[in-house]
Amino acid sequence: MYRSVLEGTRIGTWQWNVQTGDTVLNERWADIMGYTLAELEPVSVDTWLNLLHPDDVADSDAQLEAHLNGKAPFYDIKCRMKHKQGHYVWVHDRGKVVSYTADGQPLMMFGTHADITQQQLSEIALLHSRDELYKLTQQLPGVVYQYQSWPDGRSAFPYASTAIEEIYGVTPEEVRHDATNAFAKIHPDDLGLLVDSIERSLETLNLWELEYRIIANNDSFKWLSGRATPERMPDGSTLWHGYIQDITQTKEHYLKLEExxxxxxxAQQSLDLASEQAQIGYWQASLKQGTLWWSPMIYQIFGLNEQDFSPSVSLFKRAVHPDDVSKVEQSEDQARITGIHNVIHRIIRPNGEVRWVHELGQLVSEDKNPELIMIGSVQDITDRMKLQKIKDDFISTVSHELRTPLTSINGALTLLQSGKIVSLPEKAQKLMDIASSNCLQLSRLINDLLDIEKLAAGKMLFEMKPLNVPPLLQRALNDHQPYADLHNIILELQYASQINDMRIYVDEHRLLQILTNFLSNAVKFSPQNGQVTLSASVIGDQIEIAVQDQGCGISDDFKSRIFEKFSQADASSSKVKGGTGLGLALCKELTEAMHGKIGFNSNLEQGARFYVRFALTN
Incomplete structure (x- = not known):
């Protein structure tokens, strides 16, 4: 029976006389090392020692010594033995002293010799895999873990990477058999949520996922994100395999972003409300791609249903009043140069209603904006234009009604001043001079009002033709020389010789009207013995005509209103210098009507420089 057991289990056997060293081995013992028993003859204890791996000799001696001295019940060692082919096989040797000499010394020792090479290699591979897994988990920012829950309410973390100490403040050993220490760290407000989520995952065996907080050692809290897959175990418990990471920084950024x-x-709701109340919509357009985006308010302004239409350049063009298309296109072309799109025009709604809108946009420079994106606004100003029309009609009516009696008054005053009718005392003559001066001032105001009204109504006629610039400049200077002499101001004319052969396409009378306004303002606001310079220069394909004074300049808070009607920087100054506040507004309207551009440069105490620019023509 014993022989059958040995043959069935393929176990080698050995007998060793401890006192004499005689050794008996069976055939299987030799076969494990690739030998026959005959090849190993003569057999002795040295047969064992010669085949034992040198690195395992010390461990074998220690195990044997412990058993022989009674410190271990068996001699038990796993070691390597050299195979006949040169490699090593793993064997498991177990033995026991079975008899002793008369004086109590170990005599006979019997044992077994089993081939455990496959088992040992598997264990080594497993240990190697565990080592690799350990190294990998140490590189992860979170904790790789197994969490187990039993029906009796017990729970533990059978496995947790060392990162659990960084996240929960507990070591893997502290929670290996009891998870209480980990649960004690959960934020009280999140504990119930966590327990409920685990219960749902346990009941359904669905993926467990949750973001929750734990209390750190400094009483602050951390945000954690957990995810694990459950598995039902044979003992009725549930084992989750998962990963938990610290997401505090990400969560704080998310919460801040959410805020x-x-x-x-x-802010968007407030902007939408303000947009609706002010009838202002917002848009963004790519001048290169031709794409367009509208805010919802623009659909209302244009009388369109947001569900039925998508914004496009063609849709916008179809809505523009036919008489205003060229004006809009001119402003868009100008925006490519100046970066500013500013135009007031009419649109026609699908129901035929005509509305006035004010478009204002800004274009970022092309080097920072390759798609030529322009952003801007559209405001419905129909009511404002109606009021403006009523005001303009009133001013026009009043101006016309005043013009006839004012002409008669001025004629009468001129006759009285001439002395041909009657000679007036000196005091009365001064009063007549004051009356005449005020009459002329009122006449200029009425003329300016009527000119502006004609421009707004599109009724002013322009005699546009190509003109040489130098004769115009000289005429304007000559016309103002007496006025300059009266104020002790020096007038100077400057232009490059190349301008002699250049021409611009303008209305001569209206251009002189603009220069007259520039020069009179410059003389009025220049100090005694100051100098006013009228100049012309070439800028690209345009000629710039400018008037520079040496006055006090224009304050920053007035610069944005300088071309508005009835706008004056200082009311007290206007009383001293004279003026209606219409001159520059009229100059702007005249310049733009002749397709030119008007502007100014000024610094306080350094004077002001007003200019107009017109394109060169043949």
Whole structure:
């Protein structure tokens, strides 16, 4: 029976006389090392020692010594033995002293010799895999873990990477058999949520996922994100395999972003409300791609249903009043140069209603904006234009009604001043001079009002033709020389010789009207013995005509209103210098009507420089 057991289990056997060293081996013992028993003859204890791996000799001696001295019940060792072919095989040797000499010394020792090469290699591979897994988990920012829950309420973390200490503040050993220490770290407000989520995953065996907080050692809290897959175990427990990571920084950024989004939504709602009340819509357009985006308010302004139409350049063009298309296109072309799109025009709604809108946009320079993106606004100003029309009609009516009696008054005053009818005392003559001066001032105001009214109504006629610039400049200077002499101001004319052969396409009378306004303002606001310079220069394909004074300049808070009607920088100054506040507004209207551009440069105490620019022509 014993022989059958040995043959069935393929176990080698050995007998060793401890006192004499005689050794008996069976055939299987030799076969494990690739030998026959005959090849190993003569057999002795040295047969064992010669085949034992040198690195395992010390361990074998220690195990044998412990058993022989009674410190270990068996001699038990796993070691390597050299195979006949040169490689090593793993064997498991177990033995026991079975008899002793009369004086109590170990005599006979019997044992077994089993081939465990495959088992040992598998264990080594497993240990190697565990080592690799350990190294990998140490590189992860979170904890790789197994969490187990039993029906009796017990729970533990059978496995957790060392990162659990960084995240939960507990070591893997502290929670290997009891998870209480880990649960004690959960934020009280999130503990119930965590327990419920685990219960749902346990019941359904669905993926467990949750973001929750734990209390750190400094009483602050961390945000964690957990994810694990459950598995039912044979003992009725449930084992989750998962990963938990610290997401505090990401969560804080997310919460901050959520707060900002909420603020943005409030701001957007406020903007939409303000947009609706002010009848202002917003848009963004790519001048290169031809794409267009509208805010919802623009659909209302244009009388369109947002569900039925998508914004496009062609849709916008179809809505523009036919008489205003060229004006809009001119402003768009100008925006490519100046970066500013500013135009007031009419649109026609699908129901035929005509509305007035004010478009204002800005284009970022092309080097920073390759798609030529322009952003801007559209405001419905129909009511404002109606009021403006009523005001203009009233001013026009009043101006016309005043013009006839004012002409008669001026004629009468001129006759009285001439002395041909009657000689007036000196005091009365001064009063007549004051009356005449005020009459002329009122006459200029009425003329300016009527000119502006004609421009707004499109009724002013222009005699546009190509003109040489130098004769115009000289005429304007000559016309103002007496006025300059009266104020002790020096007038100077400057231009490059190349301008002699250049021409611009303008109305001569209206251009002189503009220069007259520039020069009179410059003389009025220049100090005694100051100098006013009228100049012309070439800028690209345009000629710039400018008037520079040496006055006090224009304050920053007035610069944005300088071309508005009835706009004056200082009311007290206007009383001293004289003026209606219409001159520059009229100059702007005249310049733009002749397809030119008007502008100014000024610094306080350094004077002001007003200019107009017109394209060169043949």
């Amino acid at each position: 900002l989004n909420q603020q943005l939504n409030v």
